[in-house]
Amino acid sequence: MVNLTVDLGKGLVLKNPVMTASGTFGYGLEYADFFDISRLGGIIVKGTTKLHREGNAYPRLAETPSGMINAVGLQNKGVDYFVKHIYPKIKDIATNMIVNVSGASVEDYVYTASQINALENIPAIELNISCPNVKQGGMTFGTDPNAAAEVVSAVRKAYDKHLMVKLTPNVTDIASIAKAVEAAGADSVSLINTLMGMAVNAKTRRPVLSTVTGGLSGPCVKPVALRMVWQVSNAVNIPVVGLGGISNAEDAVEFMIAGASAVEVGTANFIDPAVCPKIIDGIEEYMEKNGMSDTKSLTGALIL
Amino acid sequence: MAVRSNQSMPGSQYFVLKLVSDSELPEIKPGQFAEVYVEGADILLRRPISIHYVDRQNKELWLLVQKVGKGTRKMSELKEGDVVNVVFPLGNGFTIPEKQEKVLLVGGGVGIAPLLQLGLELKNAGAEVSYLLGAKTKSDLVELEVYSKYGEVFTSTEDGSLGEKGFVTQNSAFNGKSYDRIYTCGPTPMMKAVAKIAMEKGICCEVSLENKMACGLGACLCCVEDTKEGHKCVCSDGPVFNVKDLKW
Numbered sequence: 001m002v003n004l005t006v007d008l009g010k011g012l013v014l015k016n017p018v019m020t021a022s023g024t025f026g027y028g029l030e031y032a033d034f035f036d037i038s039r040l041g042g043i044i045v046k047g048t049t050k051l052h053r054e055g056n057a058y059p060r061l062a063e064t065p066s067g068m069i070n071a072v073g074l075q076n077k078g079v080d081y082f083v084k085h086i087y088p089k090i091k092d093i094a095t096n097m098i099v100n101v102s103g104a105s106v107e108d109y110v111y112t113a114s115q116i117n118a119l120e121n122i123p124a125i126e127l128n129i130s131c132p133n134v135k136q137g138g139m140t141f142g143t144d145p146n147a148a149a150e151v152v153s154a155v156r157k158a159y160d161k162h163l164m165v166k167l168t169p170n171v172t173d174i175a176s177i178a179k180a181v182e183a184a185g186a187d188s189v190s191l192i193n194t195l196m197g198m199a200v201n202a203k204t205r206r207p208v209l210s211t212v213t214g215g216l217s218g219p220c221v222k223p224v225a226l227r228m229v230w231q232v233s234n235a236v237n238i239p240v241v242g243l244g245g246i247s248n249a250e251d252a253v254e255f256m257i258a259g260a261s262a263v264e265v266g267t268a269n270f271i272d273p274a275v276c277p278k279i280i281d282g283i284e285e286y287m288e289k290n291g292m293s294d295t296k297s298l299t300g301a302l303i304l
Numbered sequence: 305m306a307v308r309s310n311q312s313m314p315g316s317q318y319f320v321l322k323l324v325s326d327s328e329l330p331e332i333k334p335g336q337f338a339e340v341y342v343e344g345a346d347i348l349l350r351r352p353i354s355i356h357y358v359d360r361q362n363k364e365l366w367l368l369v370q371k372v373g374k375g376t377r378k379m380s381e382l383k384e385g386d387v388v389n390v391v392f393p394l395g396n397g398f399t400i401p402e403k404q405e406k407v408l409l410v411g412g413g414v415g416i417a418p419l420l421q422l423g424l425e426l427k428n429a430g431a432e433v434s435y436l437l438g439a440k441t442k443s444d445l446v447e448l449e450v451y452s453k454y455g456e457v458f459t460s461t462e463d464g465s466l467g468e469k470g471f472v473t474q475n476s477a478f479n480g481k482s483y484d485r486i487y488t489c490g491p492t493p494m495m496k497a498v499a500k501i502a503m504e505k506g507i508c509c510e511v512s513l514e515n516k517m518a519c520g521l522g523a524c525l526c527c528v529e530d531t532k533e534g535h536k537c538v539c540s541d542g543p544v545f546n547v548k549d550l551k552w
Contacts, residue, residue, distance in 0.1 A: 068348060
C-alpha cells in the first residue's frame with residue numbers, strides 16, 4: 001500500500017501531492033465537469049487582492065515553443081467579493097481550498113490575508129510575492145530578501161493558519177529569498193511563478209502582449225523550475241512545493257525527487273482539463289513500482 | 305472522436321472536418337465552439353473552432369476550418385479514422401427568438417462557419433432567414449447551396465467574382481428588407497461595421513467574437529473582451545455577445 005498523504009505542516013495535510021496552480025484552475029468549479037475535483041490534494045484559487053482589479057488590456061496571451069506567455073494581471077473581484085460570493089460556493093469542496101493572495105503594498109497583503117484568515121474552510125494561503133504582470137508590488141517584494149521578509153512577517157502576524165509563499169524565478173539567487181521568507185515565518189514555499197518573457201510579431205513589429213512583457217509558463221520552463229526547487233530544498237527546512245511545466249506524472253515525480261514535498265500543475269490543465277487525476281495515479285504507480293510506501297521517501301530522493 | 309472525413313475546399317484555405325462520437329452528442333447551441341487538441345503540430349494549446357453543423361442522427365460534429373497556422377494546417381491533414389481529442393460544446397450560443405422574426409445572418413470569411421447551424425435552428429423556430437455571406441473571392445465562399453436550404457443567400461466578394469462586388473456592408477441586402485435581428489461572425493472590422501448599421505437602424509445584433517484562448521473554460525482569463533461590465537471571457541461569457549453590451 002502506498003500512502004500518498006503529504007503533511008505540509010501547520011494543519012495543511014494533502015491527501016496526495018497534486019494541487020492545481022493559481023490562475024490556471026479558476027475556483028475549481030470550472031473543471032468539475034471533467035473529473036471529481038475532490039480527488040486533488042488541493043486547489044489554489046485565482047490570485048485575490050484587496051480591491052477589485054480589471055487586469056491588463058488584451059491581448060493577454062502569446063503561445064511560444066512549448067510554452068505560453070500570459071499578461072492577465074491579477075484580474076479578480078477583490079477579497080470582499082470573494083468572501084461574500086465565491087467562498088460559499090467552494091467551501092464544501094472536499095479538498096484543501098487555498099487562496100492565492102496578492103497585493104501592491106504590505107497593508108494590502110495584510111488586509112486580504114486577515115479577511116481569509118476568518119474563513120473556516122480555507123486552511124492555507126499562498127502569498128504571491130512573484131506576479132510579473134503587475135506594475136506595483138507583486139514581484140518587487142519577491143526579488144529582494146528584505147522586502148520579502150517584511151511582507152511575510154507582517155502577514156504572519158495577521159494570519160495564523162498555513163502560510164505558503166510563492167517565489168519568483170526572476171532573481172539571481174532564489175535560495176536567499178527562500179531563506180528570508182522562512183526566517184520571517186513562512187510554513188512552506190512554492191516555486192516557481194512564471195519567468196518574465198516577451199513575444200514580438202515580426203510582421204507588425206509590435207509586441208504580442210498589451211503589456212509587452214509577460215509571464216512564461218509551460219513545459220519550456222521545467223528545467224529552470226527543477227533547478228530552483230533543488231537549490232531551495234537544499235537551503236531551507238520548510239517544505240517546498242514545486243511547479244513549473246509539470247505536464248504528466250513523470251514530471252511530478254522528478255520535482256519530488258529534486259526535493260519537492262508536493263507539486264502544483266498549471267498550464268497543463270489548459271491542454272488536458274483532466275490531467276491532474278492522471279498525475280495522481282501515475283505518482284502512486286511510480287511509488288508502487290519503486291517500493292516506496294510514503295511520499296517522504298520520494299521527496300529529495302535524488303541520487304548524486 | 306474519430307475523423308469521419310476531412311474534405312478540403314478546392315481553391316481555398318478551408319476544409320470541413322467531420323468528427324464522429326461513439327456516444328450521443330450533448331445538447332449543442334448554435335454559436336458554441338470546440339477546443340481541438342492537435343497532435344504533432346509542435347504547438348502547446350488547443351485550437352478553438354466554432355461548430356459548423358451538428359448531425360445528431362449520425363453523431364457527427366462538423367467543423368469548417370481555415371488553414372491559418374501550424375495547428376489548423378496539421379488539422380487539415382487528419383485522415384479518416386484518426387482519433388482527435390475534442391472538448392465541446394463550450395461557451396454560450398446565439399439567441400433563438402421565440403416569436404417569428406425576420407433575421408439576417410452576416411458572415412465574413414471563415415466566420416460563416418457557425419451560421420449554418422444557426423440558420424437551421426432559426427428556420428426550425430419559425431424565423432425568416434436571410435444570409436449575407438462575404439469573402440475576398442469566389443473560392444472562399446463554400447457550400448452556398450447548403451446555406452440556401454435555410455434561407456435566401458446574398459453574397460459579396462471583394463473582387464466581384466461572385467455576387468456583389470465590395471464589402472458585405474455595401475450589399476443590397478441591407479437596403480430592401482427590414483430585419484428584426486442581425487447575427488454576425490467574421491473579421492472584427494466587418495462585425496464592427498455590421499454592428500454599426502444594426503445600431504443605427506435600432507436592430508438587435510449579436511456578434512461572435514474571436515480571441516486567443518488557453519483554457520476555454522473561463523478559468524485563465526486570457527481571452528477577455530472589454531465590455532460595459534468590465535473584462536469578460538470570450539470563451540465562457542461569449543463567444544456570442546449582444547452588441548449593446550460591448551464598448552463598440
